[in-house]
Amino acid sequence: MTNREAGINVVREMMGDESAAKLSASADSNTFGAPVAAYAVDQVFADIWSRPGLDRRSRSLVSMSVMIAMRQPHEFAIHMGAGLNNGLTLNEIEEVLIQALPYVGYPAIATALTAAAAEVIKERGLEVEKDYTGHRGLL
Numbered sequence: 001m002t003n004r005e006a007g008i009n010v011v012r013e014m015m016g017d018e019s020a021a022k023l024s025a026s027a028d029s030n031t032f033g034a035p036v037a038a039y040a041v042d043q044v045f046a047d048i049w050s051r052p053g054l055d056r057r058s059r060s061l062v063s064m065s066v067m068i069a070m071r072q073p074h075e076f077a078i079h080m081g082a083g084l085n086n087g088l089t090l091n092e093i094e095e096v097l098i099q100a101l102p103y104v105g106y107p108a109i110a111t112a113l114t115a116a117a118a119e120v121i122k123e124r125g126l127e128v129e130k131d132y133t134g135h136r137g138l139l
Contacts, residue, residue: 003041003042003043003046003047004024004027004038004041004042004046006045006046006050007040007041007042007043007044007045007046007047008020008023008024008041008045010045010046010049010050011023011024011041011045013085014049014056014082014085014086015078015081015082015085016085023037023040023041024041027040027041027042056086056087057083057086057087057088059086060079060082060083060086060088061083061088061092061096063079063082063083064076064079064080064083064093064096065096065099065100067079067112068096068097068100068104068108068109068111068112069100069103069104069108071107071108071111073111073112073115073116074116076112076115076116076117077115077116077117077119077120080093080116080117080120081120081124084120084124090121090126093117097109097112097113097117
């Protein structure tokens, strides 16, 4: 199995068939940005996400923490979805936000909560109070 095939398999397992197909097509496209997608598949997913030192749940926790600190809501949402697919619970993801709070501050947590977590929770139908329309966590 090539690194490309191994990487796409990891993406498929963590993010589903649609994401795997999109990333594979991008990596193979010979268009602007294709080398970045290829690097993500071949190195990030095939090599780093497949290392034996941490399981995927743990890698998801680390990745989400980094995305919170870097204020990257789009990437946080992607990794939150992958984390749920890797077996994390919403309570565990909420604990990541709480653990990060004193280190990265309220603005970074608010970005993750409002711009990313709320979207993933809604998309996956994980809202405990289905009729809740209020703000998440902060004003």
